[in-house]
Amino acid sequence: MVPKLTVITTGGTIATPTGKGEKRLTATDFARDLSDSPKWADVTWKDFLNVPSSSLSPEDVLQLTHLAEEEIQGGADGVVITHGTDVLEETAYLLSLFWTHTQPVILTGAMRSAGSAGADGPRNLTAAIVAAGSRKSLGRGPLVVLNDEIHAASQVTKMHSWAVDTFTSEYGPVGIINQWNEVHYHRRTENRETLPRPSSLNEPVALITAGMGMDETMVDALIAGGFRAMVIEAAGLGSLPPAMQRGLERTALERAIAVVASRCTFGGTVAGRSSKGIIRAGSLSGIKARLKLMVGMSLYGEDREAIGNLFRQQSWKGEPDDRER
Numbered sequence: 001m002v003p004k005l006t007v008i009t010t011g012g013t014i015a016t017p018t019g020k021g022e023k024r025l026t027a028t029d030f031a032r033d034l035s036d037s038p039k040w041a042d043v044t045w046k047d048f049l050n051v052p053s054s055s056l057s058p059e060d061v062l063q064l065t066h067l068a069e070e071e072i073q074g075g076a077d078g079v080v081i082t083h084g085t086d087v088l089e090e091t092a093y094l095l096s097l098f099w100t101h102t103q104p105v106i107l108t109g110a111m112r113s114a115g116s117a118g119a120d121g122p123r124n125l126t127a128a129i130v131a132a133g134s135r136k137s138l139g140r141g142p143l144v145v146l147n148d149e150i151h152a153a154s155q156v157t158k159m160h161s162w163a164v165d166t167f168t169s170e171y172g173p174v175g176i177i178n179q180w181n182e183v184h185y186h187r188r189t190e191n192r193e194t195l196p197r198p199s200s201l202n203e204p205v206a207l208i209t210a211g212m213g214m215d216e217t218m219v220d221a222l223i224a225g226g227f228r229a230m231v232i233e234a235a236g237l238g239s240l241p242p243a244m245q246r247g248l249e250r251t252a253l254e255r256a257i258a259v260v261a262s263r264c265t266f267g268g269t270v271a272g273r274s275s276k277g278i279i280r281a282g283s284l285s286g287i288k289a290r291l292k293l294m295v296g297m298s299l300y301g302e303d304r305e306a307i308g309n310l311f312r313q314q315s316w317k318g319e320p321d322d323r324e325r
């Protein structure tokens with residue numbers, strides 16, 4: 001029996017035509033373009049948005065999660081979401097935090113516009129549909145499919161601004177879809193974290209990157225600008241220039257919730273909370289730590305203890321780790 005899937009569109013390059021003045025692709029166009037290919041699934045097509053992904057907000061992702069969930073509750077075996085690649089990893093991370101169903105939800109997109117030579121959109125969409133319809137994808141949490149690779153939504157990151165093999169995970173993809181459209185998984189993602197889904201997700205949380213020789217000026221400017229929470233991407237395992245470190249310690253003790261992530265793509269900071277009240281992001285990148293902090297503040301307000309605990313469990317490898325450092 002062919003699986004029942006829903007494809008929800010949100011825009012991005014996968015929906016962007018090559019020629020100027022051409023209409024952006026909607027669900028109807030995707031359905032028509034795939035109508036000649038083998039019937040991998042019985043697909044229902046739905047438009048949600050048609051925007052560059054940089055226009056999306058965390059609130060949009062809450063709504064998208066809700067829509068995908070409605071499809072599963074209505075009997076779909078899986079959901080595919082077409083999405084711009086620029087902030088795809090942020091949607092992927094939030095979906096991974098909120099998705100509690102066994103059925104897969106799979107994000108896909110494209111690096112080359114529709115109709116351009118070597119366009120990757122049609123292949124990525126087909127591969128995502130094949131993966132979402134596979135029984136092997138059950139119970140793996142949200143996934144990201146591009147370039148014939150399957151990545152865990154919690155771990156994937158965009159590494160290159162234009163290359164088609166831009167999506168990478170620290171420990172590699174969890175699986176592949178080969179040229180015969182067979183789905184093969186190599187490993188499971190252990191201990192995927194889920195959190196309660198808040199009713200809104202718009203707490204202002206700042207994100208800045210520390211550079212050589214910076215001092216407390218930026219941190220103070222954020223406080224002056226009204227921020228009560230911030231994520232600083234620090235060097236290496238979490239080191240900051242001394243004046244910035246002192247400014248942040250003052251801030252973390254008295255004025256705002258401060259999380260330090262690593263500005264390195266992989267590896268993260270040491271886990272847990274430092275002695276000066278600064279929370280460490282562990283394995284999370286700065287952009288993911290910002291989203292987690294937004295979720296934490298939506299759930300627990302400015303309760304530092306509760307928010308610190310959320311991050312204390314964020315070890316290097318995404319496994320629970322409550323070592324105090």
Ligand code: ASP
Pocket residue numbers: 011012013014051052053054083084085086087109110111112
């Ligand atoms: N600008 C596009 C976006 O919506 C880029 C892409 O989809 O690759 O993210």
